[in-house]
Amino acid sequence: MSRSFAAMMTEFEAVLKDGKITAAYQGLAAYIRDLRAHFAASYPDYDFPGNIYYGYLDMTYFSILPPALKKRDLKVAVVFNYQSFRFEAWLSGRNRKAQETAFHAIKGAGWETYRLTPNPEKSDSVLEHILAPDPEFSDLDELTKQIERGTHDFIQRLEDFYADHPA
Numbered sequence: 001m002s003r004s005f006a007a008m009m010t011e012f013e014a015v016l017k018d019g020k021i022t023a024a025y026q027g028l029a030a031y032i033r034d035l036r037a038h039f040a041a042s043y044p045d046y047d048f049p050g051n052i053y054y055g056y057l058d059m060t061y062f063s064i065l066p067p068a069l070k071k072r073d074l075k076v077a078v079v080f081n082y083q084s085f086r087f088e089a090w091l092s093g094r095n096r097k098a099q100e101t102a103f104h105a106i107k108g109a110g111w112e113t114y115r116l117t118p119n120p121e122k123s124d125s126v127l128e129h130i131l132a133p134d135p136e137f138s139d140l141d142e143l144t145k146q147i148e149r150g151t152h153d154f155i156q157r158l159e160d161f162y163a164d165h166p167a
Helices: 002-018 020-042 096-109 140-164
Strands: 059-064 074-081 086-093 127-132
Touching: 002 020, 020 059, 020 074, 020 140, 074 140, 086 096, 086 140, 127 140
Parallel strands: none
Antiparallel strands: 059 074, 074 086, 086 127
């Protein structure tokens, strides 16, 4: 294991010294900061708690709290998933209890509009929706519009679901 780790660190060092990974990561971080600011300016009725989570090259995300979801201790995360290299929207709970409650309500209703996580106790999400399966970073304005449209639709459908299932 340590030899494999040592080899990986040697490769990691070489990739970092090249400079391209660092520049790309900084560019992605700046884009996500701008994306969060865009959402905050466009949706003044929503809360945007905390900071951006930059992760461990697994995911980077920010949270959105629309009023109808906030009162249920739920939030939407706009996520850049590094492994699948795409943007996603996730429904998550403020805590595991809220997440499990949402999971059971959605599963019990048979709502299959979005992918339900297999186990809310071991996941950061309840539902996941792909916003930009192959993000086009050469046109950030269009990418922002695509993410915004998909996130808005995701939130609207969640609000509609909870309006129809108030329990």
